[in-house]
Structures are given as structure tokens and as C-alpha cells.
Amino acid sequence: ATNDDASDKEVYTVATDNGYVPFEFIDEDSGDLVGFDIDLINALAEEAGIEIEFEVLEFDGIVAGVSSGRFDVGIAGMTITEERQESIDFTQPYYEAGxxxxxxxxxxxxxxxxxxxxxxxxxxxxxxxxxxxxxxxxxxxxxxxxxxxxxxxxxxxxxxxxxxxxxxxxxxxxxxxxxxxxxxGEKLTGEDYGIAFPKGSELRDVIDDALTSLKENGTYDDIYEEWFGE
Ligand code: GLN
Missing domain, CATH: 3.40.190.10 (Periplasmic binding protein-like II)
Structure with missing residues (x-):
């Protein structure tokens, strides 16, 4: 995290990718980074009262970058696996894939x-x-x-x-x-996506609580509907 001088508030870095539709990708018209994960993490940051900035890298570098503490958060349609849990912590599941x-x-x-x-x-x-x-x-x-x-x-x-x-x-x-x-064929595995943090991160608990709130107050459903609704 770095300090944003204007507000004197900490700015947390969020590692993500820009080629994983519809979770994080570049909108062709606006050139902006958009997607389900982007909307979700922005809403979570707002709920938690924190400031974030995105760092874009290839998926393969995100686990290592979060586990080393280079990034405060990682969100990239990342499946919660036992192996990854050895080096990073996750929130509760926020999306079921496979x-x-x-x-x-x-x-x-x-x-x-x-x-x-x-x-x-x-x-x-x-x-x-x-x-x-x-x-x-x-x-x-x-x-x-x-x-x-x-x-x-x-x-x-x-x-x-x-x-x-x-x-x-x-x-x-x-x-x-x-x-x-x-x-x-059939869907082969059940996989849950989670938001990643360095091991022992206190921010993990803050974001996990915010996720519980957004699931309860309908915000999560609104974002889901926007990207996956009929
Ligand atoms: N869910 C897959 C994984 O965690 C792929 C994620 C991705 O490409 N962004 O490995």
C-alpha cells in the first residue's frame, strides 16, 4: 500500500489481469478496465471505506505477487485451491465456476x-x-x-x-x-473463486466482511445480474 497525499489515505494495490472476459478485460470502446471482478472489488472497497488502484499483469504472476506482499489484493477469477492456500489467504467464495x-x-x-x-x-x-x-x-x-x-x-x-x-x-x-x-461434454470440476491476500492480511477480514454485506444488501446480486443476467 502507498499513501495518497491528497486524501492522506492509504491506497491498496489490487493485482488483476486484463484478458479474462467477463471478469476483467478492456472495453473496446472506452479503453477502460471493466468486468464483474472490477465492479465487485470497487463496490467492496467503497463498502469498506478504502481506496484501491489496479495493477495489471498476466494471471500466472498474480499468486506470487500477492504472496510476496508486492500487491495487497488479487482478484482475477482465481480459484480457491489447497495449493494456493499454502501461500495466500482467500475470502469466502464469491463465484462458482468449473x-x-x-x-x-x-x-x-x-x-x-x-x-x-x-x-x-x-x-x-x-x-x-x-x-x-x-x-x-x-x-x-x-x-x-x-x-x-x-x-x-x-x-x-x-x-x-x-x-x-x-x-x-x-x-x-x-x-x-x-x-x-x-x-x-460436461462441466468437469466445481471451482469457487476467491479474492486473494498475502498470508495473515488484516485487509482480508475487512473485505470478507464487506463481501458478506454486499451479498446481504443486494449489491452483489445487482453486479451479478449486470454481467451474467439474461
Ligand atoms: N480460475 C482459473 C484459475 O484460478 C483461471 C483464472 C484466470 O485465468 N483468470 O486458475
């Missing part, structure tokens, strides 16, 4: 995760899906720093499939891929 496989429209060969052995499956470096592919399949997992590159490789025919978080795959397929990307 992994889904997707292929290019017209690919009938891959119908589910059982068909990926020996295939090139694109994913993102440092993600739960990279870990899933390595632990549970014989696929040739190819990890990219940004998930958009993974989708582009599938659409260009350089990768056979992509495995990633269902809300991101759905949103990307619908809004960015022009019907060229289709999900196959």
Missing part, C-alpha cells in the same frame, strides 16, 4: 474429455485447467500466458481443443468467437 472443454465448430472427433489423449489442448499458464490436463489426461497440454491466445490457436486449427473456466469459455464463444467455438 472447467469445460471446447473445440472449433465442425470438430466431431472430440466429444468429451475422454477423447483428448494425444491431442493438443490449449490452456493458460498457471491455471487450474493446466493442472487438470496434466494430472488427469494424456493430452499434449499447451499453455499460453493469455487465454485469448489459447482460443485463437483452436480457431486457427493449431490446437485441437481448449480447456478453461466455463463462464469465460461461454462468454468468449458467444461474444468474440462468432459461433466458431463450441463447448463439449
Amino acid at each position: 472447467l469445460i472443454l471446447a473445440v472449433k465448430e465442425g470438430n466431431e472427433e472430440i466429444q468429451s474429455i475422454d477423447d483428448v489423449d494425444g491431442k493438443v489442448v490449449a490452456t493458460r499458464t498457471g491455471s487450474t485447467s493446466q493442472e487438470y490436463l496434466e494430472a488427469n489426461t494424456e493430452a499434449n497440454a499447451e499453455a499460453f500466458p493469455g487465454i485469448i491466445e489459447a482460443y485463437q490457436n483452436v480457431l486457427a486449427g493449431r490446437a485441437d481443443a481448449v480447456l478453461y473456466d466455463l463462464p469465460n469459455v461461454s462468454y468468449y464463444s458467444e461474444k468474440e468467437a462468432g459461433g466458431e467455438l463450441k463447448t463439449v
Whole structure:
């Protein structure tokens, strides 16, 4: 945290990513960082009476940057895992996701995760899906720093499939891929997203309490509705 001289208030740094629709991404028209996570953390900061500023980096650097204390907070559609909990603390869950496989429209060969052995499956470096592919399949997992590159490789025919978080795959397929990307099979895991803090952070408790309040007072539902409503 740094000091904001104008208000003499502490400014907390929030590490996030800018290529993970619809949680954190750059709005093409305004050039602003927008998304469900961005709205949520802004509302939480307001509820808690703190000031924040965003630092954008690739997903893979966020856990390390938060655990070292370089950032005060991390929010990036980050799944709460036991392994990550060894180096960072999380709030209560704020979003329920899970992994889904997707292929290019017209690919009938891959119908589910059982068909990926020996295939090139694109994913993102440092993600739960990279870990899933390595632990549970014989696929040739190819990890990219940004998930958009993974989708582009599938659409260009350089990768056979992509495995990633269902809300991101759905949103990307619908809004960015022009019907060229289709999900196959069932959702593979249940994963809860949490907001990350350095181990022992007192701010974690403040934000966790604010999250409870926003879930109770309807603000959370309003933000959810805005990004995921019909
Ligand atoms: N939920 C996934 C993970 O935690 C992916 C998150 C992301 O790409 N922002 O690994």
C-alpha cells in the first residue's frame, strides 16, 4: 500500500489481469478496465471505506505477487485451491465456476474429455485447467500466458481443443468467437473463486466482511445480474 497525499489515505494495490472476459478485460470502446471482478472489488472497497488502484499483469504472476506482499489484493477469477492456500489467504467464495472443454465448430472427433489423449489442448499458464490436463489426461497440454491466445490457436486449427473456466469459455464463444467455438461434454470440476491476500492480511477480514454485506444488501446480486443476467 502507498499513501495518497491528497486524501492522506492509504491506497491498496489490487493485482488483476486484463484478458479474462467477463471478469476483467478492456472495453473496446472506452479503453477502460471493466468486468464483474472490477465492479465487485470497487463496490467492496467503497463498502469498506478504502481506496484501491489496479495493477495489471498476466494471471500466472498474480499468486506470487500477492504472496510476496508486492500487491495487497488479487482478484482475477482465481480459484480457491489447497495449493494456493499454502501461500495466500482467500475470502469466502464469491463465484462458482468449473472447467469445460471446447473445440472449433465442425470438430466431431472430440466429444468429451475422454477423447483428448494425444491431442493438443490449449490452456493458460498457471491455471487450474493446466493442472487438470496434466494430472488427469494424456493430452499434449499447451499453455499460453493469455487465454485469448489459447482460443485463437483452436480457431486457427493449431490446437485441437481448449480447456478453461466455463463462464469465460461461454462468454468468449458467444461474444468474440462468432459461433466458431463450441463447448463439449460436461462441466468437469466445481471451482469457487476467491479474492486473494498475502498470508495473515488484516485487509482480508475487512473485505470478507464487506463481501458478506454486499451479498446481504443486494449489491452483489445487482453486479451479478449486470454481467451474467439474461
Ligand atoms: N480460475 C482459473 C484459475 O484460478 C483461471 C483464472 C484466470 O485465468 N483468470 O486458475
